[in-house]
Amino acid sequence: MxxxxxxxxxxxxxxxxxxxxxxxxxxxxxxxxxxxxxxxxxxxxxxxxxxxxxxxxxxxxxxxxxxxxxxxxxxGDFGKSFFGGTSVGSLIAHALPLTLLLALTSLALAVAMSIPLGIHAAVNRGKAADTGIRILSLVGLSFPNFWLAIMMVLTFSITLGWLPPSGAEEPANIVMPALTMGVILTATNVRLVRTSMLETLSAQYIMVARSKGLKERVVLYKHALRNCAIPLITYIGLQFGGLIGGIVVIERVFNWPGMGSLAFDAVAARDYPVLQGVITVLALLIVAANLLVDIVYGLVDPRIRTE
Amino acid sequence: MSAAPADALLSVRSLTVEFPTDNGPFTAVENLSFDVEPGKTLAIVGESGSGKSVTSLAVLRLTDYANGRIRSGSILFKPRSGGVIDLAKASGDTLRAVRGNEIAMIFQEPMTSLNPVFTIGDQISEAIVLHQGVGVREARREAKALLDKVRLPDAGRLLDRFPHQLSGGMRQRVMIAMALSCRPKLLIADEPTTALDVTIQAQILNTVRELQREMGTAVIFITHDMGVVTEMADDVVVMYRGRKVEAGPVRQIFSAPRHPYTRALLAAVPRLGSMTGEPLPKRFPLVVMEGEATRSTGEERVQDTADYSRPLLAVDKLTTRFDIARTALGRVTHRVHAVEQVSFDIFPGETLALVGESGSGKSTVGRAIQQLLTPTGGEIRFEGRALAAMSAAERRRLKRDIQYIFQDPFASLDPRQKVGFSIAEPILTHGLMTDRKAIERRVHELLDQVGLRPEHARRYPHEFSGGQRQRICIARALSCDPKLIIADESVSALDVSIQAQIVNLLMELQERRRLSYLFITHDMAVVEKVSHRVAVMYLGQIVELGPRRAVFEDPRHSYTKKLLAAVPIPDPDRRIDTRLITGEIPSPIRAAGDEPALHRHVEVAPGHWVAVETAGSRTP
Structure with missing residues (x-):
C-alpha cells in the first residue's frame, strides 16, 4: 500500500x-x-x-x-491581477471555499440520493419501481444543467418565492445550485449503483449472508454496498472533473462568487494571471481528488491494502 | 405421498418450486418429498438441471431471492424450541431466526462465498452475535474456537485476515466454521468440495463427518459425485429433471438401483480400479437416457493405438518461471516456479495423462507446448524438430498440428458467432481451404464426426448444452487435422454421463485418426480409463511417470499414493483412508535465488520412472 x-x-x-x-x-x-x-x-x-x-x-x-x-x-503566489493589482492568491482564497462548499454539497446530495435509489432499483429489478427509477434517471440525464437551474429559479424564486434566486449571503442560497448539480449527478450515479449492485447481489457471499439469517437491510447496506463501493468511488473521482466544469456554469446562473465566476470574469477581461491561477488551482483540485480516491480504495478494499 | 415419520427433523412433502420466465413458469422441482433424521446424512444426487441445488435453497426459502416461488408442498422443520414449523409458509422473521441458527448452509464455491471486504473473524462472529445475543468480544473468542475445531492452524491470527489471503481449502474450512457457529441441527452442504483438489476434498469431507458426529448435526449433502455420496451418505435421493426418481439407503441404491436413470448414472461413473489388470485403455459401451428409458450405445474396444517407434513430441527439461514481485528498483524478489525441468515424450496414437493438483504446473506445460507462452528453459521437439530452431512459418504450421481443447466449453466459444464459423475459423486462419463450398462441406463432416448434425452449424453457442459445446470445441480442434490434441481438463466440468460420452468420442477419434493426446487433468478415475501412460506432477516437477497400469497398480511415489488414496470410490464398502491425507498443497512461489531442489529419477520397472524421495524432498 x-x-x-x-x-x-x-x-x-x-x-x-x-x-x-x-x-x-x-x-x-x-x-x-x-x-x-x-x-x-x-x-x-x-x-x-x-x-x-x-x-x-x-x-x-x-x-x-x-x-x-x-x-x-x-x-502560493500566483501574481497580481491585471486590473487593480489585487493578488490572485487572495481572489482564489475567497472563491475556492465557496466552490468547494458547493461541489461537496452537490456530491453529498448525489450520494445520498443515488445509493438508496440505485439499490432499490436493483433489488426490484424489472418491476415497476426499477422502471420508474430508470425513466427518472434518463429524464435527469437529458436536462442541460443550466436549463434545470433556470427552471428552478423560475419555480422556487419567482413563482413560489421560497428561495433567494442568487448570491451567497445566506445558507438558503446554496439550496438551488447544489440541488441542480446534485440531481444531475444522481441521474448518472443511480444507473451505476444499480448495475454494480445487480452484479454484487448475484455473488455467492450475498446468498451466504442471507443464509446466516441477517436482515435484508444488513445484507444490502453492509455486505453488498461495501463491495459496490469500489466502482462507485472510481466513478465519483472521474466525475469530479465534470462536476467542477458544471459548477463554472451553475455559479454564473446563480451568481455564486466562486472559482467559476472568477474564471468567467477573468476570461471576459483577459485577466491572464487570474485565469492562469484559477485553472491551475482547479487542476490541482482534480488531481488531489483522484489521489484521494486511490487512498480510499485501500481503505475500502483489503485486497489493495494488503498487496 | 407418505406421512412424515414422527422422528424426522425435516420433512419435505410434495414440494414444487417454480421460476417465472418469459415463456411462463418453469418448474425446477416437482412434487418432491424426503425426510432427514436427526444426526443422519441425506445425499441428494443429480446432474445439472436436476433441481438439486434449487431444493437446497428452497429448504431455507433462499429461492425467494431468485424470484423462485414455492407453488405447493410443505417443508416441516422441528426447531429446538419444540413444535413444528412449515418453512414453506413461514414469515420473514421466523425464517431469519432459523437461517444460520437452526439450519445452516455451505455453498459450492469457497472462492466466492466469503465476502472479500470483511475479515474472517467478522464474518464468523456476525452470526454468533445475531443469534446468540452475545457481545462482539465473546463472539470473537467463539470464532477462534471454531477455527481450531475445523483444524485451521494459527486461528488467532486468522481472525484478522481477509478471504483473499487464504487458499480454497482454508476458505471452505472457514465456511464450515461459520455454518456450525450456532450449532445448527441441520447443515445443508451444496457441492462443498466440487471446486477443491482431491486431497483437500478428502480432508474437508473428513472434517464435516467428525464435526457432524461431535455435534449430532443432520446433513443434507448435495452432490453430483457418486464417490462423495458413498463417503458421506446414509440415505440417497436421486433427482432427474426436477423429480425424485429413486430414494433409499445408500447401499441399496448402489447395489440394486431400480430406476433406469440411477442405473445409467452409476454406469457412467468412472471408478478408480475398474481397469486393474488391463494394460491398455479401453472403450466401454454406454447406457444413455432417452426420455425416460435407457439405451446402450457404443462397443467395447481395446485402445491399442500407440506406436512406440519414434516420439511425436519430446519435451526435454522444460522450465517455466514467472516473476511476480519486484523491488522498487525492478529487481525480482519472488518467482512462481511453475514448471521445473520436466521431460517426457508423447508417441503417435498415444494418450499421455498429465496429472496433478492446483499449482502443480500441469497446465503451464500444455501452454508451453501450444506456444501460448515462452518457456524459461528447456527444449520442445515435434517430430524431431526443435521448436527453438523453427522459422516463424514452421511455428505457425506447428500450431495447426497441435490443437488445444479448454476446460470451459462455455467460455471458449465466441457467443456472437455461429458455431459453423468457429469451426471453420482455423481452416481460414491457416489458409487450408479457400473454396466456400468445400469449407462448408468440411464443417458438416466435422460436426458429423463429433456426433452433431450438419444443420447445427447455423446455430449459436447458447443454443447448445455443455456437452454439445464441448463436442463443438473438439470439432474445431479437429478442423485442421492435428496430430496432437492437448485436452486441458476438457471433461472435468461436464456431468458424468456426458463426460463418459466425450471420453468415448475422444478415444474413437484417436483410433480413427491416430491422434495423440496430452490429457491434462486432476481426475484420477478418468485418467485410468483413457491413458496409455501417466505422468504425475507435483510442485512443477514430475514425481512419477510410467505405463498407466504400473502407476495405478504399483504407485511408488508417496504423492502418487496420496493422490490415489484421496479419490472417493463409488462403493459404500470402501471409504477413503484419511490417515494418508494431510496438509495443504504448498505454494510454488519462491524467493529469488531460492532454487527448488530437483528430483532425481530412477527406473523401477521398464518405462516406470520415480523421483527419489530423500528427507529433504519428501512430499507430505
Missing amino acids: AGFLVKRILQAVFVVLVVTLLVAWAIRLSGDPAIMLTQGAGSFTEQDLQNIRKALGLDQPFTVQYLQFITGVVT
Whole structure:
C-alpha cells in the first residue's frame, strides 16, 4: 500500500507539471495580452505596448515566465491581477471555499440520493419501481444543467418565492445550485449503483449472508454496498472533473462568487494571471481528488491494502 | 405421498418450486418429498438441471431471492424450541431466526462465498452475535474456537485476515466454521468440495463427518459425485429433471438401483480400479437416457493405438518461471516456479495423462507446448524438430498440428458467432481451404464426426448444452487435422454421463485418426480409463511417470499414493483412508535465488520412472 501511494503521488506531481505547462502555453497562444488589453482603448504607440509588456513581465522568454509562475505556485503566489493589482492568491482564497462548499454539497446530495435509489432499483429489478427509477434517471440525464437551474429559479424564486434566486449571503442560497448539480449527478450515479449492485447481489457471499439469517437491510447496506463501493468511488473521482466544469456554469446562473465566476470574469477581461491561477488551482483540485480516491480504495478494499 | 415419520427433523412433502420466465413458469422441482433424521446424512444426487441445488435453497426459502416461488408442498422443520414449523409458509422473521441458527448452509464455491471486504473473524462472529445475543468480544473468542475445531492452524491470527489471503481449502474450512457457529441441527452442504483438489476434498469431507458426529448435526449433502455420496451418505435421493426418481439407503441404491436413470448414472461413473489388470485403455459401451428409458450405445474396444517407434513430441527439461514481485528498483524478489525441468515424450496414437493438483504446473506445460507462452528453459521437439530452431512459418504450421481443447466449453466459444464459423475459423486462419463450398462441406463432416448434425452449424453457442459445446470445441480442434490434441481438463466440468460420452468420442477419434493426446487433468478415475501412460506432477516437477497400469497398480511415489488414496470410490464398502491425507498443497512461489531442489529419477520397472524421495524432498 505504501509503495502504491508513493507511486501515485509521484504520478500526481508529474500531472500537475504537465497541466501547468499546458495552461501557461495555451494562454500565450491566444495572442499578445498587451494588444488585447489596449484594444478599443484609444491609440497606443509601440513604446506604450512595450512598457505594458515590461510592467506585466511579458517581455521575458516563455521559459522564464513559466519558471516564475511555477515558483509562484509552490510558494502560493500566483501574481497580481491585471486590473487593480489585487493578488490572485487572495481572489482564489475567497472563491475556492465557496466552490468547494458547493461541489461537496452537490456530491453529498448525489450520494445520498443515488445509493438508496440505485439499490432499490436493483433489488426490484424489472418491476415497476426499477422502471420508474430508470425513466427518472434518463429524464435527469437529458436536462442541460443550466436549463434545470433556470427552471428552478423560475419555480422556487419567482413563482413560489421560497428561495433567494442568487448570491451567497445566506445558507438558503446554496439550496438551488447544489440541488441542480446534485440531481444531475444522481441521474448518472443511480444507473451505476444499480448495475454494480445487480452484479454484487448475484455473488455467492450475498446468498451466504442471507443464509446466516441477517436482515435484508444488513445484507444490502453492509455486505453488498461495501463491495459496490469500489466502482462507485472510481466513478465519483472521474466525475469530479465534470462536476467542477458544471459548477463554472451553475455559479454564473446563480451568481455564486466562486472559482467559476472568477474564471468567467477573468476570461471576459483577459485577466491572464487570474485565469492562469484559477485553472491551475482547479487542476490541482482534480488531481488531489483522484489521489484521494486511490487512498480510499485501500481503505475500502483489503485486497489493495494488503498487496 | 407418505406421512412424515414422527422422528424426522425435516420433512419435505410434495414440494414444487417454480421460476417465472418469459415463456411462463418453469418448474425446477416437482412434487418432491424426503425426510432427514436427526444426526443422519441425506445425499441428494443429480446432474445439472436436476433441481438439486434449487431444493437446497428452497429448504431455507433462499429461492425467494431468485424470484423462485414455492407453488405447493410443505417443508416441516422441528426447531429446538419444540413444535413444528412449515418453512414453506413461514414469515420473514421466523425464517431469519432459523437461517444460520437452526439450519445452516455451505455453498459450492469457497472462492466466492466469503465476502472479500470483511475479515474472517467478522464474518464468523456476525452470526454468533445475531443469534446468540452475545457481545462482539465473546463472539470473537467463539470464532477462534471454531477455527481450531475445523483444524485451521494459527486461528488467532486468522481472525484478522481477509478471504483473499487464504487458499480454497482454508476458505471452505472457514465456511464450515461459520455454518456450525450456532450449532445448527441441520447443515445443508451444496457441492462443498466440487471446486477443491482431491486431497483437500478428502480432508474437508473428513472434517464435516467428525464435526457432524461431535455435534449430532443432520446433513443434507448435495452432490453430483457418486464417490462423495458413498463417503458421506446414509440415505440417497436421486433427482432427474426436477423429480425424485429413486430414494433409499445408500447401499441399496448402489447395489440394486431400480430406476433406469440411477442405473445409467452409476454406469457412467468412472471408478478408480475398474481397469486393474488391463494394460491398455479401453472403450466401454454406454447406457444413455432417452426420455425416460435407457439405451446402450457404443462397443467395447481395446485402445491399442500407440506406436512406440519414434516420439511425436519430446519435451526435454522444460522450465517455466514467472516473476511476480519486484523491488522498487525492478529487481525480482519472488518467482512462481511453475514448471521445473520436466521431460517426457508423447508417441503417435498415444494418450499421455498429465496429472496433478492446483499449482502443480500441469497446465503451464500444455501452454508451453501450444506456444501460448515462452518457456524459461528447456527444449520442445515435434517430430524431431526443435521448436527453438523453427522459422516463424514452421511455428505457425506447428500450431495447426497441435490443437488445444479448454476446460470451459462455455467460455471458449465466441457467443456472437455461429458455431459453423468457429469451426471453420482455423481452416481460414491457416489458409487450408479457400473454396466456400468445400469449407462448408468440411464443417458438416466435422460436426458429423463429433456426433452433431450438419444443420447445427447455423446455430449459436447458447443454443447448445455443455456437452454439445464441448463436442463443438473438439470439432474445431479437429478442423485442421492435428496430430496432437492437448485436452486441458476438457471433461472435468461436464456431468458424468456426458463426460463418459466425450471420453468415448475422444478415444474413437484417436483410433480413427491416430491422434495423440496430452490429457491434462486432476481426475484420477478418468485418467485410468483413457491413458496409455501417466505422468504425475507435483510442485512443477514430475514425481512419477510410467505405463498407466504400473502407476495405478504399483504407485511408488508417496504423492502418487496420496493422490490415489484421496479419490472417493463409488462403493459404500470402501471409504477413503484419511490417515494418508494431510496438509495443504504448498505454494510454488519462491524467493529469488531460492532454487527448488530437483528430483532425481530412477527406473523401477521398464518405462516406470520415480523421483527419489530423500528427507529433504519428501512430499507430505
